[in-house]
Amino acid sequence: MKPAPFAYAKARSLDHAIALLDGAPEARILAGGQSLMPALNMRLSTPSLLVDINRVSELSQIAQRNGQLELGALARHAEVELSLLVARLAPLLAMALPHIAHPAIRNRGTVGGSIALADPAAELPACLLALGGEIEIASRAGRRTVAADAFFKGLFETALSPGEIITAIRIPVAQPHDRFGFAELARRHGDYALVGLAAASRAEPRAIRLAYFGVGTTPVRARAAETALARGDINAAVAAVARDLEPSGDVHASAAAKRHLASVLLRRVAAQVIPL
Amino acid sequence: MSDRIDITLTVNGEPVGAEVEPRQNLVDFLREALQLTGSHVGCEHGVCGACTVRVDGVIVRGCLLLAVQCEGCSVETIEGISDAGEIADLQAAFCARNALQCGFCTPGMLLTAQELLLKSNGGAPSRDEIRAHLSGNYCRCTGYQAIVDAVEDVALTRKGAAR
Numbered sequence: 001m002k003p004a005p006f007a008y009a010k011a012r013s014l015d016h017a018i019a020l021l022d023g024a025p026e027a028r029i030l031a032g033g034q035s036l037m038p039a040l041n042m043r044l045s046t047p048s049l050l051v052d053i054n055r056v057s058e059l060s061q062i063a064q065r066n067g068q069l070e071l072g073a074l075a076r077h078a079e080v081e082l083s084l085l086v087a088r089l090a091p092l093l094a095m096a097l098p099h100i101a102h103p104a105i106r107n108r109g110t111v112g113g114s115i116a117l118a119d120p121a122a123e124l125p126a127c128l129l130a131l132g133g134e135i136e137i138a139s140r141a142g143r144r145t146v147a148a149d150a151f152f153k154g155l156f157e158t159a160l161s162p163g164e165i166i167t168a169i170r171i172p173v174a175q176p177h178d179r180f181g182f183a184e185l186a187r188r189h190g191d192y193a194l195v196g197l198a199a200a201s202r203a204e205p206r207a208i209r210l211a212y213f214g215v216g217t218t219p220v221r222a223r224a225a226e227t228a229l230a231r232g233d234i235n236a237a238v239a240a241v242a243r244d245l246e247p248s249g250d251v252h253a254s255a256a257a258k259r260h261l262a263s264v265l266l267r268r269v270a271a272q273v274i275p276l
Numbered sequence: 277m278s279d280r281i282d283i284t285l286t287v288n289g290e291p292v293g294a295e296v297e298p299r300q301n302l303v304d305f306l307r308e309a310l311q312l313t314g315s316h317v318g319c320e321h322g323v324c325g326a327c328t329v330r331v332d333g334v335i336v337r338g339c340l341l342l343a344v345q346c347e348g349c350s351v352e353t354i355e356g357i358s359d360a361g362e363i364a365d366l367q368a369a370f371c372a373r374n375a376l377q378c379g380f381c382t383p384g385m386l387l388t389a390q391e392l393l394l395k396s397n398g399g400a401p402s403r404d405e406i407r408a409h410l411s412g413n414y415c416r417c418t419g420y421q422a423i424v425d426a427v428e429d430v431a432l433t434r435k436g437a438a439r
Contacts, residue, residue: 002320103335103412105322105412
């Protein structure tokens, strides 16, 4: 299908983008467009105005700042995947990126777009949650920062309000004894996950965060399993994950199958984060 | 405000100016305004890869990019890349290996495979790497085996030639 008609405006700067969004509640931000365009083509989304931020170069940075890795909202998946800085400071992202869609889509898709869309089966929202990252947001009212733990509210629902735009995500950089794990099961490489798991084991202070995707309306932390895994008790963690998660079945897998696959992934990821 | 917008871009090395509706996809623009029908329209939601084209040196989905976004860009289609001789070896290998039947997916397959081979920088990607890179391109005829064979042949030949 073809999109319904809409107006198009190209933002020259972040301030210009905010001005274009202000007072246009029916507007959508066009970043990589790799999820928005399908929604437009299928007329699941019919905005009156697209605000194209692709030329806002101030949103493209990949940089280390104040002990954090900062990824601009417009950083493309392919750039993040190949970034040596990301591989060193946030190895979990380097592990996850090859699982995001396909090369042609990673050439366009953006970090900010993936976080803003908040697809519950997507990799980056779960990684940001596992890493204890934060999201920087700008609007006419100024700037604010929201922790990943407070950002994902419901199915495709986030802490973003109309007129707001994600400018960057920030991630605490990996320390020498931190370990990371990632695994997902999909029908075809690059498809959205049936079930996926991103994990971060931090040494100082000692903490493990497990963020599942594809098992709920948002990325979900398995908190009881985190506690068990922090003790090194993998069997207890696997038992706990059945209580942590309440997956719904979908066309690809039943709830019971997802619960089973979640425990399979936990054993795989535990082997990555816990030295055997 | 959904008025038509003037764009100028380069398509296969030639400057192009046109007036487009904001909602027109790049692949529809190429096919309908420029009669470059080598890029195919399959699923229109980014799953099949039949519309793959190169924009500013990297492959993209032609159905997931608006023509109006390509202002100032360099767009290359299968027509230009084929005529330039850049993928003559890949095309020959696809024929030799029976890596196409109906041909609908072939332009996208060729451009996607060429990106992998360029990225590999003289080294030969493994069959697994070839499969992973082509994972976003559907073929409903061949079962992929012959396509992987063809890409692998060219990878090994180019690697040999690079030495």
